[in-house]
Amino acid sequence: MTLHAIEVFRDLEDGDIRFLKDLEKASKRFKWVPEDRLSIITEMPLQDARYRLSRLNEFELVERGVSKYAGYKILPSGFDVLAIWDLVNQDVLEAFGKALGVGKEADIYDALTPSEETVAVKFNRLGLTFTSVKKKRSYEPEREWIDASKSAAKKEFRVLKKIHPEVSVPEPVAQNRHVLVTGLIEGDELANVADIDLPEPVLDEILANVLDAYKLGVIHGDLSEHNVIIKPDGVVLIIDWPQWVSTNHDEANELLERDVNNILKYFRRKFGIERDLNETLKEIKS
Structure with missing residues (x-):
């Protein structure tokens, strides 16, 4: 769906985007925005509103549905287009x-x-x-x-x-x-790296980043070998942070322990490196 939005957004007109944004606002009130309300919502003559709907439907950015009434909703590709449009126009x-x-x-x-x-x-x-x-x-x-x-x-x-x-x-x-x-995120997931010449310094670097984040009041919340990237220069990059929590969160200790345990288990299984979980947690919290 993303690729579709990338392909079509350059073909859209300003009027298409204005209409789509009005439909987006109306979607906060309606699951399906009533067809007979679109002219009022968009402040367009009915003929113009139908023209815009026809174009957006042709570009597969909106969907028409009929149950108790005929209505429209924005498809995922429509939201993609709106975000792309704004990011392009914001330079x-x-x-x-x-x-x-x-x-x-x-x-x-x-x-x-x-x-x-x-x-x-x-x-x-x-x-x-x-x-x-x-x-x-x-x-x-x-x-x-x-x-x-x-x-x-x-x-x-x-x-x-x-x-x-x-x-x-x-x-x-x-x-x-x-x-x-x-x-830009360049490199390979730790999980996909077949071998590391010196794995222990890599483990140390990951834990150092966990420590630095903790000092700033942040816990990743979903850390594993799948969201640690080894960059081409060997530097560690930690990605995918939408599940982060504050160190004041009710489950902060449990989430930190899970994050650290995931990493220690991976290095133990993959490289035979033994680290004590409790000692490692103590070092991070100290």
Whole structure:
């Protein structure tokens, strides 16, 4: 879906975007925005509103539904287009490149800024897998995937600004709706690195970053070998922070212990390195 939005947004007119933004606002009140209200909501003559709907439907950015009444809702690609449009017009993004990763919870692409710097663009997609989020994480009680994804993007952007550059994380660049823009993420997941010549210093570097984040009042909350990146120069980069919690959180100790234990277990299993969990936690908290 992200690729579709990237392909079509240059073909859209200002009027399409204005209409789509009005539909976005109305979506906060209606699951399906009534067709007969769209002219009033958008302050457009009915004929013009129908023209815009026809174009947006042709671009597969909105969907029409009929139950008790005929109505429209924005598709995920429509929200993608709105975020891309704003980021381009705010001079954050200039052009998109290749997909860096497509998963259940996010699609990530590289892109160029107007100054020709390469950045990573993360489209959060938390969908149905996010239904139990209120039981596990400190998110507002959102219902729709877009609201949950916006919350995740805002939360991750906020923590990256808080801990970068003291902690080795992607540099925060911008956030719009469910989309997060950061410095380019280059390297391989620790889980995918077949061998490391000197694994112990890598473990030390990961734990040092956990310590630095803790000193700043932050716990990752979902740390594992899958969100530790080994960059081409060997430096560790820790990614995927939307589940972070404050060190004052009710479950802070449990989450910190889980984070550290995940890393220690991986290095024990993969490289035969033994570290005592309790001693490591004591060092981080001291």
